Amino acid sequence: MKKKTKATILASVASVLLVGVALLRKLRRRRRQLPRAPYVNHAAEREEYINSVLHGTERHCVNQLRMKPIAFHHLCHILTEGEHVRPTIHMSVTEQVFIFLHIIGHNVRFRVMSSRIYRSTETVHRYFKVILRGVLKLYRALIRLRSEDTPPKIKNSRRFYPYFKDCVGAIDGTHVRASVPPEIQGKFRGHKDGTTQNVLAAISFDLKFTYVLAGWEGSAYDSRVLNDAFTRPRGFSIPNEFNDRPPENEQELFNLRHSSLRTTIERGFGVLKKCFRVLDAEPFWSFPTQVKVVLACCVIHNHIMGVEPNDQIMEDAMNQVESSDHQQETQSHRESVEDSRSWNAKRDEICQAMWSNYTRSGE
Incomplete structure (x- = not known):
């Protein structure tokens, strides 16, 4: 009985092995029939x-x-x-x-x-x-003041010359989205939604950046960022029309002409963000790299303007910026108080001279 049972078991094992061998052969045949993925160089x-x-x-x-x-x-x-x-x-x-x-x-x-x-x-x-x-x-070679001479935009315009003869460009701050650790996000929450870094820049009237300071927290006032730019060893230095109604006094005339020059910096920021989408999206690298990327975008912008000032993408971006409604942020009371008295005196002097010539000659 035991011999019979043993023989039965051996026969069963042998049949299972035969079935397994048959299945393996079948799978191999199928494998040969499957088309291989094409080789990609x-x-x-x-x-x-x-x-x-x-x-x-x-x-x-x-x-x-x-x-x-x-x-x-x-x-x-x-x-x-x-x-x-x-x-x-x-x-x-x-x-x-x-x-x-x-x-x-x-x-x-x-x-x-x-x-x-x-x-x-x-x-x-x-x-x-x-x-x-x-x-x-390439920053020092491409981002710098080109000349202390009066820019052609001002020199060739009776509206601006000689009142703004010492003006070599426009300066302002903009916010670029930032990604920072949770423990310091409070410092980077400014006027806009989310966390941002405050970027200070000066730009010439041919839309080239002449100075860029990035990395400040989004909550920092523009005046603080500007003071920081002045105090750095290689920091920033300054060489000394809203409707059809005509201006009614010297302050209105000054504001009208001054704002038309100031739109240069707004156009510069607008063109920069239109060209380099990385500046208007959630960053995916460390904050030190985010700061460097902002500076690099400004360097490349100046490179393009130097080689191909009539580049199509620059023209398209400028047209989009000019056609869009610009939303100006109002200064806080603290910032307005920080305006220097010397600038107020200089502004009043320009206002009076500009108004005197305007009322006499109509220009």
């Missing part, structure tokens, strides 16, 4: 994508990188010539700059960019930091 695909942008239409390049090919190649040249950025065995300077510009222009995440160019997220992040450091090294 990542290097070739990456090169084709970059070339399609840089050697396609100018408009396509501007849409992707926020500048024309001539400005792109010139940027690569000055970064390489100054040894601010070097090619590596893994990536050319062209690709490094391409990645950086696409990210800040469209607020693209590192992982999204990595899938587009077949690179790892870590690689994209690393070279983004490389180009960011390189661009910031």
